[in-house]
């Protein structure tokens with residue numbers, strides 16, 4: 001069964017709605033870990049719409065499990081990652097106008113540039129994961145960059161309409177996982193997973209970690225962070 005990385009970005013979304021000091025993502029991370037989170041994930045966006053540099057710096061000092069910093073493959077973000085040294089970095093695509101991440105990072109179309117970023121980060125002891133669509137060419141290109149992990153984008157699976165489409169997208173993720181592992185990559189997954197659709201993805205053989213955020217924070221707003229995280233862990237075990 002995969003581990004659970006809790007993405008706490010949208011705790012910061014609530015705080016930034018008033019540009020104030022609460023709710024604090026650092027406090028949310030403590031509660032998430034107490035409830036069984038296996039890791040904490042944050043996306044430091046170029047536009048700082050939610051997570052702030054201050055949050056990442058404090059999380060580095062307070063997270064007891066592992067800290068996954070999602071970031072664009074830019075010089076600014078590489079410099080921040082080298083300074084803060086998260087347990088690992090996940091390179092994600094970013095468009096200022098997007099509401100949320102819209103797809104996987106195109107590795108195949110910029111392999112040399114991504115390889116340089118991967119080498120810089122891994123050379124500093126920070127393992128890199130590449131957030132990609134489960135396409136064979138993206139998996140092959142990810143291997144070429146020497147990144148240790150891929151994180152398969154589960155957005156299309158999450159947005160699938162009806163059983164047949166969902167089954168097709170799940171098969172696409174299953175095949176992609178097998179191909180990535182055969183290429184020597186470790187495999188995580190995430191984006192758009194909910195309490196209703198996560199278990200089948202958790203059952204994919206070889207899946208190491210699921211990064212889940214928006215649905216957990218949405219539930220936490222109503223029932224509290226610890227219960228929301230505990231219930232997602234139960235979902236992943238098939239106990240819910």
Ligand SMILES: CC(=O)[C@@H](O)[C@H](O)COP(=O)(O)O
Nearest residue numbers: 009043092100101131190191
């Ligand atoms: C890469 C991904 O799917 C998410 O981890 C990312 O954080 C989404 O961006 P927002 O958190 O800003 O919605």
Ligand SMILES: NCC(=O)COP(=O)(O)O
Nearest residue numbers: 007190191192211213214
């Ligand atoms: N990389 C996926 C992630 O961290 C959380 O995505 P979501 O569950 O907020 O859609």
